[in-house]
Amino acid sequence: xxxxxxxxxxxxxxxxxxxxxxxxxxxxxxxxxxxxxxxxxxxxxxxxxxxxxxxxxxxxxxxxxxxxxxxxxxxxxxxxxxxxxxxxxxxxxxxxxxxxxxxxxxxxxxxxxxxxxxxxxxxxxxxxxxxxxxxxxxxxxxxxxxxxxxxxxxxxxxxxxxxxxxxxxxxxxxxxxx
Amino acid sequence: xxxxxxxxxxxxxxxxxxxxxxxxxxxxxxxxxxxxxxxxxxxxxxxxxxxxxxxxxxxxxxxxxxxxxxxxxxxxxxxxxxxxxxxxxxxxxxxxxxxxxxxxxxxxxxxxxxxxxxxxxxxxxxxxxxxxxxxxxxxxxxxxxxxxxxxxxxxxxxxxxxxxxxxxxxxxxxxxxxxxxxxxxxxxxxxxxxxxxxxxxxxxxxxxxxxxxxxxxxxxxxxxxxxxxxxxxxxxxxxxxxxxxxxxxxxxxxxxxxxxxxxxxxxxxxxxxxxxxxxxxxxxxxxxxxxxxxxxxxxxxxxxxxxxxxxxxxxxxxxxxxxxxxxxxxxxxxxxxxxxxxxxxxxxxxxxxxxxxxxxxxxxxxxxxxxxxxxxxxxxxxxxxxxxxxxxxxxxxxxxxxxxxxxxxxxxxxxxxxxxxxxxxxxxxxxxxxxxxxxxxxxxxxxxxxxxxxxxxxxxxxxxxxxxxxxxxxxxxxxxxxxxxxxxxxxxxxxxxxxxxxxxxxxxxxxxxxxxxxxxxxxxxxxxxxxxxxxxxxxxxxxxxxxxx
Numbered sequence: 001x002x003x004x005x006x007x008x009x010x011x012x013x014x015x016x017x018x019x020x021x022x023x024x025x026x027x028x029x030x031x032x033x034x035x036x037x038x039x040x041x042x043x044x045x046x047x048x049x050x051x052x053x054x055x056x057x058x059x060x061x062x063x064x065x066x067x068x069x070x071x072x073x074x075x076x077x078x079x080x081x082x083x084x085x086x087x088x089x090x091x092x093x094x095x096x097x098x099x100x101x102x103x104x105x106x107x108x109x110x111x112x113x114x115x116x117x118x119x120x121x122x123x124x125x126x127x128x129x130x131x132x133x134x135x136x137x138x139x140x141x142x143x144x145x146x147x148x149x150x151x152x153x154x155x156x157x158x159x160x161x162x163x164x165x166x167x168x169x170x171x172x173x174x175x176x177x178x
Numbered sequence: 179x180x181x182x183x184x185x186x187x188x189x190x191x192x193x194x195x196x197x198x199x200x201x202x203x204x205x206x207x208x209x210x211x212x213x214x215x216x217x218x219x220x221x222x223x224x225x226x227x228x229x230x231x232x233x234x235x236x237x238x239x240x241x242x243x244x245x246x247x248x249x250x251x252x253x254x255x256x257x258x259x260x261x262x263x264x265x266x267x268x269x270x271x272x273x274x275x276x277x278x279x280x281x282x283x284x285x286x287x288x289x290x291x292x293x294x295x296x297x298x299x300x301x302x303x304x305x306x307x308x309x310x311x312x313x314x315x316x317x318x319x320x321x322x323x324x325x326x327x328x329x330x331x332x333x334x335x336x337x338x339x340x341x342x343x344x345x346x347x348x349x350x351x352x353x354x355x356x357x358x359x360x361x362x363x364x365x366x367x368x369x370x371x372x373x374x375x376x377x378x379x380x381x382x383x384x385x386x387x388x389x390x391x392x393x394x395x396x397x398x399x400x401x402x403x404x405x406x407x408x409x410x411x412x413x414x415x416x417x418x419x420x421x422x423x424x425x426x427x428x429x430x431x432x433x434x435x436x437x438x439x440x441x442x443x444x445x446x447x448x449x450x451x452x453x454x455x456x457x458x459x460x461x462x463x464x465x466x467x468x469x470x471x472x473x474x475x476x477x478x479x480x481x482x483x484x485x486x487x488x489x490x491x492x493x494x495x496x497x498x499x500x501x502x503x504x505x506x507x508x509x510x511x512x513x514x515x516x517x518x519x520x521x522x523x524x525x526x527x528x529x530x531x532x533x534x535x536x537x538x539x540x541x542x543x544x545x546x547x548x549x550x551x552x553x554x555x556x557x558x559x560x561x562x563x564x565x566x567x568x569x570x571x572x573x574x575x576x577x578x579x580x581x582x583x584x585x586x587x588x589x590x591x592x593x594x595x596x597x598x599x600x601x602x603x604x605x606x607x608x609x610x611x612x613x614x615x616x617x618x619x620x621x622x623x624x625x626x627x628x629x630x631x632x633x634x635x636x637x638x639x640x641x642x643x644x645x646x647x648x649x650x651x652x653x654x655x656x657x658x659x660x661x662x663x664x665x666x667x668x669x670x671x672x673x674x675x676x677x678x679x680x681x682x683x684x685x686x687x688x689x690x691x692x693x694x695x696x697x698x699x700x701x702x703x704x705x706x707x708x709x710x711x712x713x714x715x716x717x718x719x720x721x722x723x724x725x726x727x
Contacts, residue, residue: 001306005366006358014593023616024641024648031553060642069642076645083558083638110555137358137366139309158595159603159610 001144005137009034011150012047018156019051021075028079032102035109037140043101044142048149050075050099060084066091074102081125085112090127097123109134185540187445188512193661194575196437202665203678204485204524205685206531209538209721210443213688213705215545216382219373221709221717223248227390231292234259238328238399241296244387245286249373253312254283255387256295259395267318276302278349278391282313282384284363302353303360311362313384317349317392320415324348324396331400342408343474343725346691346703348392350415354381369549377432377549378687389414389705406710411725413706418684419699420600423676424591426683427617430656430663435550436686437662443534443541448512450537458505460536465497468532470724477693485524492525535721554656556648558638562630565637565651568658569627576620577627579668587621588672590614602676602698618670619653626650690722 003011012033016026029047036043050073058071058080067089071077074097081092081103097103100116100123107114113128195201207214231243244255258279266275279299283291291310298305302316319325323337323345330337356378357365368374374383393409404412426433453461472490477483499517504510511533518526534541569577581587590611594601605611616622626647633640641648657663667674675697684692689702707723709716 002308002361004309004358004361005364007361017616022645022648024650024652025645027649027652055645057645058642060639079556079645079648080638080642083556083641086556087558087636087638137364139361139364155595157593157613157615158598159592159601159613161594161596162608164604164608 002139014154015150018153032106041140074099078106186449188448199678202682204527208531211688217717227711276316314355331402347415434660434663471722591617622650
C-alpha cells in the first residue's frame with residue numbers, strides 16, 4: 001500500500017520506541033526512513049529486522065586520521081556516525097554493520113555527503129561535501145508485511161483502554177446535538 | 179528572519195515569561211494568526227471562489243465543489259453532505275459518521291476524482307487517500323441553529339439574531355487533517371507554494387471554504403438568502419481535544435517560529451515613538467470592540483466564565499487608563515504594555531493582541547517567518563561543560579523539580595490502543611505509565627543533567643556512551659538557539675492543563691470564543707466575521723468580531 005512519507009516516518013518512530021530503541025535514535029531513524037521512502041522504498045523492508053533489541057551503545061575511538069565506531073547495529077551507530085562527520089572528522093571506520101543502508105540514508109537525510117567502501121565486513125565512510133537535497137516527498141509503497149511488523153512494534157507503546165481512561169478521555173464521550 | 183528591513187524594536191518579552199502554560203492558555207487571536215494572514219493573501223490576489231458543482235437533493239444531501247486559483251495553483255474543496263441520525267452525532271474525534279465531509283483537492287478534480295472523494299471522504303479515517311488530497315476534514319451541524327436557520331428561511335423570515343449570536347456557526351469541524359494523514363499529501367508537496375506555504379494555510383483555506391459551504395447549504399435548503407450581516411457572523415465551529423496537545427511539544431522549532439514572530443511584532447509596536455491621531459482613534463475603536471466581544475462571549479464552564487468575568491471587569495478600567503496624555507506621550511504602547519502586569523494574565527494577553535492590530539504595515543511581513551524549513555540538530559562539537567551551562571541557563575526550573583513527588587509526576591501522556599489518540603492518565607491510579615509517551619521533557623532534561631554532571635569532553639563521546647539522552651541533548655541545544663521552542667512547565671505535574679496548550683495553538687490559527695468543555699477539550703469559532711467569498715476586497719478588519727445584533 002502507498003503511504004505518505006509522514007505516515008512512514010511516524011510509524012518508524014513509534015516502532016523504534018516500541019522496540020526499546022532510545023528516543024533520540026528513534027527520531028533519527030524516522031528521519032532516515034523518510035529519506036529511504038523517498039529514494040528507495042524497497043529498502044524499508046530492512047527496518048523491522050533492524051529493530052531487534054537489545055540495543056547496545058557503540059564505542060567511539062578517535063584516532064589521528066580515522067574514527068572507529070564499534071557497534072554492529074545500524075540503528076545505534078548511524079546517529080553517532082552523523083555526529084562524528086558533522087564534528088569534522090572525515091573518515092569513519094565501521095565493522096559488521098547489520099544494515100548499512102540506514103547509515104547511508106541518515107547521512108543523506110542530514111545532507112552529509114559520504115563515499116563508502118566495503119572491505120569484507122569492514123565499511124569505511126569518507127566525508128565528501130554536502131549531499132544533494134532530498135527529493136520532494138511523494139507517497140511510497142511499503143510492503144504490508146513490513147508495515148504490519150512495524151505496527152506490531154509500535155503497539156508496544158499503546159495503552160489498552162479501561163473504563164476509567166474512556167471516561168477521562170479527550171472529550172465527554174457524549175453525543176452532541178446542540 | 180526573512181524580513182530584512184528591520185524596524186526598530188524594544189526587547190522581546192522573556193521566554194521564561196511567555197512560555198508558561200498559564201500564559202499560553204490565555205492567548206488570543208491576532209493579526210498574524212494564520213486565518214488573518216490567509217485572508218490578506220487571498221485578497222491581495224483578488225481570489226475568486228467559484229462553485230462549480232452543486233448536486234444536492236431538497237434536504238441538502240449530496241455534494242458540491244468549490245474551485246479557487248491561488249498563488250498560481252488550482253485548489254478545490256469537495257464537500258459531501260450526508261443524512262446523519264442524531265444519535266451518531268458526536269464532537270469526538272473517535273466518531274465514525276458525520277453530517278458533512280471534505281477534501282481540499284490539489285487541482286481541478288475531474289468526475290472520476292469527484293466520485294472517488296464523494297465515496298471515500300464520509301468514511302474519513304477508515305478510507306485511504308492520495309497525494310492530490312491536501313486536507314481531509316468533517317463537520318457536524320449545530321442542529322439547534324442549522325434547523326432553526328433553515329426553518330426560518332423557509333418561512334420567509336430571517337433567523338433569530340440572538341440564537342445566531344450565541345451559537346456563531348452552522349457547523350463544527352471535529353478534525354482537520356493535513357500533512358500525510360491517511361495517505362493525503364505530505365506538507366512537502368505544498369510547502370514552497372505561494373499562499374499555501376505558511377503553516378496550516380491549506381487547513382485554514384479548507385476551513386474558510388467549509389464555512390462558505392455551510393452558508394450555501396442552509397440557504398439552499400431554506401430556499402432564501404441570509405442577511406449579509408448574519409451570514410458574516412456565522413463562522414465555522416471546531417472541537418479540539420487532546421490530539422492537538424502534543425503538537426507544540428513535538429515541533430519545537432515551529433513553536434519557536436510562531437512565538438518569536440508574535441513577540442517580535444510586539445517588540446516592534448512597543449518601539450513606536452509616537453502615535454498619529456488616526457492610530458489613536460483606531461486603538462480606541464478596537465478597545466470598544468473588545469468590550470463588546472467580551473460581552474458576547476458566554477460559556478457554561480465555570481472556570482472559563484470566571485476568567486471572562488474578570489476580563490469584563492478589568493477591561494473598562496484598562497480602557498479608562500488610555501488617556502489622551504498617555505496616548506500622545508512617548509512610546510505609548512511600550513508604556514501600555516509595561517503597565518499591563520497589574521491585570522490578570524488574560525487581560526495582559528488581550529492587550530498584546532490588541533496592540534498588534536493597528537500596525538499591519540509594521541508587522542505583517544513577519545508572517546513569512548512563521549514556517550520553518552529547519553528541524554532540530556545535534557551540535558556534536560559542543561563540549562559537555564557548555565551543555566551543562568545551557569541547562570543551567572535555560573532549564574534550571576526543570577532541574578529544580580522533584581519528579582518523584584506525587585504531584586509532580588501525577589499525570590502521564592500515552593496513546594490509547596483503542597483509538598490511537600493521545601490521552602492523559604493519572605499515574606497513581608491508572609495502568610500504562612511504563613509505556614508513557616515522551617512528553618515529560620523537563621524530567622528528561624533533569625535526568626540528562628545528572629548524567630552530565632561528572633562528564634568531560636565532547637557531546638559525541640557522551641552520546642555514544644549515553645544514547646538514552648540523545649533526544650534531551652537535542653532539545654537543550656535547540657532551546658539554546660531558539661528560545662521560544664519549549665513550554666517551560668512540567669507537563670506531567672498535576673498542574674498541567676492540556677487546554678492551555680490547545681488554546682495557544684488555536685489562537686495562532688485565529689480561533690476565538692474559546693468554550694472549554696473540560697481541561698482537555700474545547701470548542702472554538704473560526705472565521706467568524708471573516709469576509710464572505712465575495713468580500714475579499716475588505717478582508718482585514720474582523721479581529722474579535724462583534725455581532726451587531
